[in-house]
Amino acid sequence: MSMLHTVNKSPFNNDALSKCLQCAQPGSSILFIEDGVYASREGTTFTDSVKEALKDKQVYVLQPDLDARGMNSSLIDGIKTVDYSGFVDLTTEHDSVQSWL
């Protein structure tokens, strides 16, 4: 059973990302949306833990939320961008979704 985890909070003022990374199992997927997209940037204090997750999980980020926040550059290598229909595809490809709010 594979799970999709979504994170919609900035990692800097909420522990949703940290808890997600602790719980997410190998082979599962993580999608950053809304203020969660700030975790996808290279060079932050969370970059190492996101890279660690990339070793055995897929990590995605929602492009429209990156665009809105001016965060298009310096994406961590290996993170894939998706649009809204890609978001829908991810929810259908996984057995269940956990939203880390």
Place this chain on the structure above:
Amino acid sequence: MSDAEQITKKFMYINRKAPYGTIYAWESLEVVLIAAAFDQDISLAFIDDGVYQLTKGQKTEAIGLKNFSATYRALGDYDIQKIYVEKESLETRGLTLDDLQHLVYEDEDDDYAEKDSIKLVSADELGKIMEEQNVVLSF
């Protein structure tokens, strides 16, 4: 009114939230623009996730929200000349001043020369500036 003397106070607006995810950033900007009409000594501080409000290249069409980032460039026209950005907050987020919009004001005491509004400060320096204020408003 017999006493028409203007009392000027020092107001600081402290911004600690990212734009778009919550309404705080937009609300703060609206209050700042209103307050600017009252001719007070205004400064803005951007710390923690607040620094994200000032990033370049925001494009909000696809999320269906108003892009208010250009409004920060109008602050100089409202005579808001002091915009403090906390250094450590940028660093922990992998950002530099180059990732932020270039904000300027015209200095009327210096032949309207264009000067940078953004001043990079440490948390300690910012704390001292906070203590000098008459009024501090938090967002």
